[in-house]
Amino acid sequence: MKKTRKAAAVLTAVAMAAVSAAPVMADEIKDLYDYELQSREIETWNILQSQLMSDTNVLTNLYDGLVEADEYGKLTPAIAESWETEDNGLTWTFHLRKGVKWVDQNGNEKGEVTAQDFLTSLEWVLNFHKNDAANTSMPMEMIAGAEDYYNMTNEMDADAALALTAESPEFADTVGIKAVDDYTLQYTCLSEKPYFDTVAAYNCLYPISQGMLDEIGVDGFKAATPENIWYNGGYTCTEYIQQNTKTLTKNPLYWDTDAKLFDSVTIKMVESADTAYQLYTTGELDRVDLSESNLMTIYNNESDPYHNQLVEKRPNKKSYQFHFNYDKLNDDQTEDTNWNTAIANEAFRKCWYYGLDLGSWYKRTNAINPYKCYNNSYTMQGLIYTSDGTEYTELVQEKLGLPSYDGETMTRLDSAKFEEYKAQAMEELTAEGVTFPIHARYFVASGNQTALDSANVLKQAFADSFGDDFIVLDIDSYVSSLSKEVYNLKRQSFAIAGWGADYGDPQNYLGQETDDSDNAYYMVQLGHAVDSESDELKDLYSQFTELVNKADAITDDMDARYEAYAEAEAFMLDHALIVPAYFDISWELTRINDYSKINAMFGIQNNKYKNWETSTDAYTAEDYAAFLETWNENASKIE
Structure with a gap:
């Protein structure tokens, strides 16, 4: 199955003077210094447990799966040397390379990666008492017997379930996975899944060793630490100081002997983007994302030493949306009737869609080219293409009939539509007892001044767009955990959240919003439309779910499949069940060529410190123009 990828990158305002020849660079970096915000500290070292990018950005460097991708997003071999399906995706066979080693924290050999390790990991994922339902959605939706095994363990006594292994008949006789031999792995799907190989880029199908479990125990892996896990990736974590630093050290037994790896990578935890900027200016970091104030200070001063080093980042791989909470609760856990009645009203939601002008808020992400951040779809651009090269979200836009x-x-x-829907919403909601203005509650991290500043810009955008008589944004804060303190208690009116694809198919996006699955992440965690008292809202979600399921059933004609998904996505947007928010396209100073990084639209691999081109001198806008030109030329040739 071939996909044509279009290169959509555009030269930035600073990088207009493109050059055709790659510039001569200084020495490459041997020991890299990167950073992460303290609010995004790693929560687990268990590769099978995590569902957060803040975790997998680290863990992808410690573990390898069956496949990875190259700098153009093309799926490439990793532990699997090759793979095939002979029945349009019903059965998939992966042929593993020999000699892939498990090592401990210090790089000492612990064993060899074999097909059995993938059975061990899948048993762990699907065992309710081991993995607490994390990362079960894709296996349960795709692999034969996976849901049956999950339900079986869920109903079992905890001790009995924890004692099961991949060799236990309960698993071996139920789940559609088998080790044909040590280096041949086979999956049997519930139905034809022609995109199943892309699922192997996500950590739900990554391997772990039974030898490790025998050594550290089930409880040891549930509470995994850098000291007790086994590694098969390019690096091991040799030092971890929580909220301070992580040090990754090159794995001396890494299977990919041709890979370009750093001798070490130090990830510094910082409290804010401004702190990171200061560390960059003192030479303590090799890259930094720029806040609006830092960017404009440099951009507006041509004599600033960093002016010619400003480069616009590539879009991150997420599409961000406004996710409404349709079953909001007050702090005392009583129902917020005013909000819930209002948000169930379609005219009210369409006011957000047609009336909320986010231009000023986009400047917080990209002050130079703010409307590059404009997002008008749910699925991320560039995930998939039709056979004639049409990018999927273009199909959605055509169905919506937008300019x-x-x-x-x-x-x-559309100001006319906004005024029309505002009048309709106020009339209908007043009749239902709703009082105005309607207060929309939005949460940011306590003490994060950057997040608070952005929220205040958003608050002003609400005032300018809606008027203080209609919708008012209330900014609140949480202390340490957005999930535990806010989402789990349903305190938010809406959340701005982004989804990055786990695999290469629209189902991974739209399936998060359906009303028929406990694994629909956004429905279960944020939206709660199934708990709404509005029959009209529930009916819309039922229609949407039916459209999604209809699309998912098409497996023999990928163009027809994508067309059907576009119909479902357009339905969701036309009824403003969610409202697209933005793309993250910001600016940076860097000694790393982003166009040399893995560039997959799915999976966990894009922050893998592998085969990166770097320079001890910062790159310039001119350098990045050349990188972009070369990347576009090469990407256009890929089929």
């Missing part, structure tokens, strides 16, 4: 993106405005804004 083409012009680079300077939010093309969905």
Whole structure:
């Protein structure tokens, strides 16, 4: 199955003077210094447990799976040397390379990676008492017997379930996975899944060793630490100081002997983007994302030493949306009737869609080219293409009948429609006892001044767009855990959240919003439409779910499949069940060529410190123009 990828990158305002020849660079970096915000500290070292990018950005360097991708997003071999399906995706066979080693924290050999390790890991994922339902959605939706095994363990006594292994008949006789031999692994799907090989880029199908479990125990792996896990990736974590640093050291027994790895990678935890900027200016970091204030200070001063080093980042791989909470609770856990009644009203939601002007808020992410951040779809751009090279979200836009993106405005804004829907919403909601203005509660991390500043800009955008008589944004804060303190208690009116694809199919996006699955992440964690008292809202979600399931059933014609998914996505957006928010396209100073990084639209691998081109001198806008030109030329040739 071939996909044509279009290169959509555009030269930035600073990088207009493109050069055709790659510049001569200084020495490459041997020991890399990167950073992460303290609010995004790693929560687990268990590769099978995590569902957070803040975790997997680290863990992808410690573990390898069956496949990975290259700098153009093309799926490439990793532990699997090759793979095939002979029945349009019903059965998949992966042929593993020999000699892939498990090592401990210090790089000492612990064993060899074999097909059995993938059975061990899948048993762990699907065992309710081991993995607490984390990362079960894709295996249960795709692999024969997976849901049956999960349900079986869920109903079992905890001690009995924890004692099971991949060799136990309960698993071996139920789940569609087998080790044909040490180096041949086979999956049997519930139905034809022609995209199943892309699922192997996500950590739900990564391997672990039974030898490790025998050594540290089930409880040891549930509470995994850098000291007790076994590694098969490019690095091991040789030092971890929580909220301070992580040190990754090159794995001396790494299977990919041709890979370019750093001798070490130090990840510094910082409290804010401003702190990171200061560390960059003192030479303590090799890259930094720029806040709006730092960017404009440099950009507006041509004599600033960093002016010619400003480069616009590539879009991150997430599509961000406004996710409404349809079953909001007050702090005392009583129902917020005013909000819940309002948000169930379609005219009210369409006011957000047609009336909320986010231009000023986009400047918080990209002050130079703010409307590059404009998002008008749910699925991330560039995930999939039709056989003639049409990018999937273009199909969605055609069905919505919206004006083409012009680079300077939010093309969905329509003042006439907004006023019409505002009048309709106020009339209908007043009749239902709703009082105005309606207060929309939004949470940011306590003490994070950057997040608070952005929220205040958003608050002003609400005031400018809606008027203080209609919708008012209330900013609140949480202390340490957004999930535990806010989402689990349903305290938010809406959340701004981004989804990065786990695999290469629209199902991974739209399946998060359906009303028929406990694994629909956004429905269960944020939206709660199934708990709404509005029959009209529930009916819309039922229709949407039916469209998604209809699309998912098409497996013999991928163009027809994508067309059907586009119909479902357009339905969701037309009824404003969610509202697209933004793309993250920011600016940076860097000694890393981002165009040399893995560039997959799915999986956990994009922050893998592997085969990166670097320079001890910072790259310039001119350098990045050359990188972009070369990347575009090469990407256009890929089929």
